Amino acid sequence: MASLITMDDLSNEDILAILDDAERLLPVARGQAYLPLLQGKLLGNLFFEPSTRTRMSFETAMKRLGGDVINLGDVSSSSLVKGETLYDTIRMVDGYVDIIAMRHPRQGAAQYASDSAEVPILNGGDGAGHHPTQTLLDLFTIRQAHGTIEGLNVALVGDLRFGRTVHSLSHALVRFGCSLTLVSPDSLRMPSEIIDDLQALGATIIQSEDLAAAIPSADVIYMTRIQKERFPDEDEYQRIAGVFKLAAADLAPAKGGMIVMHPLPRVEEIAPDVDTTVHARYFEQAFNGVVTRMALISRLLGIAVPAVPGAGTSTDSGGES
């Protein structure tokens, strides 16, 4: 595996091995154990558009394992404003570092970079394309809660058209035999090529605009943010955004073990009163970005993750400490 551009770059066995490595690295991610596995290694963090969690969690993952990070910094002060191509930027950074994590506003930029570089590329989001490292942390969070990622009922809710996190996640879930309910306004439905791919994998898919109907049977409700700029007028946005949001009272018919996830940042799609329910997992999910990226970087650099003293084996042991 040279790079991680889409979930197609990982087999199911690869995914499970990364999640197992991540499980072992939990004490290191929490700062309870020191494991300088990546000492002497350098990550290039190339974020051509804003990121908080993804960029910081890559940096944290690298530093928790004793490695170091160089950042692209502010795009407006880089050579990109002088007209440098993505190819040249990648070829230049390729010579400096051992691995590159990147986010770019253009779809396909990570594949383009991977074709330009010698070192592994980690796709941290390419336009409305893919976000596979988010998918790994999502799968890790689901496995923590349910003990498995196989055969679950998952409702993906909100902006399924432009939301790259759900594009990558849906592929992975279907490969593990999950049933998907895709809940979105008609204008923000999952792109047809992704639906085609999912159906070719034998997926059971329901497309719906009714969030309430999806709650009782769901094992996971994965909320996403509906962005105001996707709508021609404010009234239409308010009408749609008002329908695709969750409050604690809405969760009354949910299964006891059902979890609510969100890639964050949230705006109004999950009310604060959900945070204190047994269903909320989005902050644990954000923490899990560190541990899964630790495991992924190690794997792409060919470094085996050893047993770590203090690592738990419980499937529900994660979360911020």
Place this chain on the structure above:
Amino acid sequence: MSNEMSMRRVTAINNGTVIDHIPAGCAITVLKMLGVDGGRATPVTLAMNVPSKKMGLKDIVKIEDREISQSDLDKLALVAPEASVSIIRAYSVAEKLQVNLGEDVVNVAACTFANCASHGPREPLPHRLVVHGREPLRLRCHYCGREQDMDSIVDNLL
């Protein structure tokens, strides 16, 4: 109607190219792809919806004084992958060319998705479309993965 009779519907050419077995209704697109327009001084003959044993209906194009190149054949593969191409010299078939649609279509057309990374100015890597289905032809961009809009791909030819 036999193929021979079909071919007789359009005038024989002295030198140039005959493209047969174009899907019915696609002849104008083929001419556009090959850059054949009203500015030419030599004859271009076009027959549409001609009965064909193989295809039911087909189009035929004859272009006088132009022998199409390999890069033209690569473009042709996007619209008429089953086309038969003959190079005519002195009223005889001098060469028969094969339209081959491989797994990848490289530097023939740019991705039809406007926000694809391959559209960056001066980016040096080749434009690359991957064949995702053949009947009907479906292409996806190697970089962004988007399904190509086959109605507008002619406008994106390189």
